[in-house]
Amino acid sequence: MEETLTKNIQINRSSRDCYIHPSAIVSEKAKLGQGIHIGPWCIIGDDVVVEDGAKLIANVIVEGKTVLGKDSVYYPFSTIGLAPQDLKYKGELTSCIIGARTIVREQVTIHRGTAIGNGMTRVGSDCLIMVNSHIAHDCYLGDRVIIVNNVVLGGHVHIDDDARIMGCAAIHQFVRIGRGALVGGVTGVESDVIPYGSVIGNRARLVGMHWIWLKRNGVKNQELHALRGVYRILFPKENEQEMVFDERLKLVHEKYGHIERVKEILDFIQNPSRRGLVKVGRMISSSENDD
Structure with missing residues (x-):
């Protein structure tokens, strides 16, 4: 996968359509595509690939064996491809891949994979990762996934295409979220969510299908x-x-x-994961919560 993403990348530091702010620190070993924008105070490590048209607005740190997809955008104080928060990690050369046109907002953290996992953290194309969210090591996100503010994903979480994870949700490690599923705000998800399912609550309960989507x-x-x-x-x-x-x-x-x-x-x-399936519950109306 990485060879396909990077085979046409050349180092274009002097290209007229490649902007690098004077305050940015960009490794001479990094591979930079055409038409990229690296704003003030960004840091780009040795093994990073920045594909054509990617834009780092300011104060973005990218390290490790990381690929920033074509026309993807990174807002201030986001960090991509840093070492995982896993005590078993011993500095192995693992990777982080962000797909084309994905938008990563302020203060998002996306960590690279681990050797005991699949060695890669992957975020698909056309995703939106909103402010202050965390994507842990070895996570897999499909295409067009939306992660709303303050969501935290444990390690090895697998989210299929078109899923929606609402604000302040917390997803347990190894959980699978099916295609087109909806996880409600402030929901703790400890088990798998079926495709097109809708879950909410602490802990999450299946309350229906994602009819709107x-x-x-x-x-x-x-x-x-x-x-x-x-x-x-x-x-x-x-x-x-x-x-x-x-x-x-x-x-x-x-x-x-x-x-x-x-x-x-x-x-x-x-074909369940080790976490099993979210149990069925019911939507609790606001009047039942007034006490």
């Missing part, structure tokens, strides 16, 4: 109706649980298994 992304009414049926079968109310979970999975497969998004949910459920 599904509708905004053009899912037709017929498929929405099928997904409602899937949810009712897999996660019935307590007084409606007539079948064990394996039987409910079989029924969903027989009735809706031909639908691609349903297949995705079933595959996710049948």
Whole structure:
């Protein structure tokens, strides 16, 4: 993957369309693309690759074997590719890769991987990582993921494409968040969240599907109706649980298994991580919290 990202990168320090502020400290060994912008007081380490059009506004630190994707943007006091907060880390040459057009806002920290993990922390393309969030070592974020202010991700967290993690949420290490899922604000997530699921609470409970995202992304009414049926079968109310979970999975497969998004949910459920699945709960109204 890294070879594909870096094969066309040349060192263009003297290029007219490559701006490096005089106060920036940029290693002679770093690889710099065309049209980049490195603002005041930035620090770029030896093994860093800055791809074409990337912009570091000011006071950004990038170290380690790190790739900053094409046209990505980094706001002041963000740090990318620094050593992980893991006592087992002994300075191994691990990596951090940020995809194209991703935006990293102020005071975000994204650490590189560890040798005992997969050796890489990866943030996909077209992501938005908002103020003061932390992405720990060996995390994997797909494309178009949005991380809102003050979110913390433990090590080895895996978040699939199009997921939304709302402000001040905390994700336990090794948790998986499925495609298009929604994690509510101030939510502690200790277990896996199914694709298109919606979770909230301390600790997180599954309260439905991420209907807003599904509708905004053009899912037709017929498929929405099928997904409602899937949810009712897999996660019935307590007084409606007539079948064990394996039987409910079989029924969903027989009735809706031909639908691609349903297949995705079933595959996710049948291949759990070590954390298991988030339990089903219910949305608590504000009136129930008034005491």
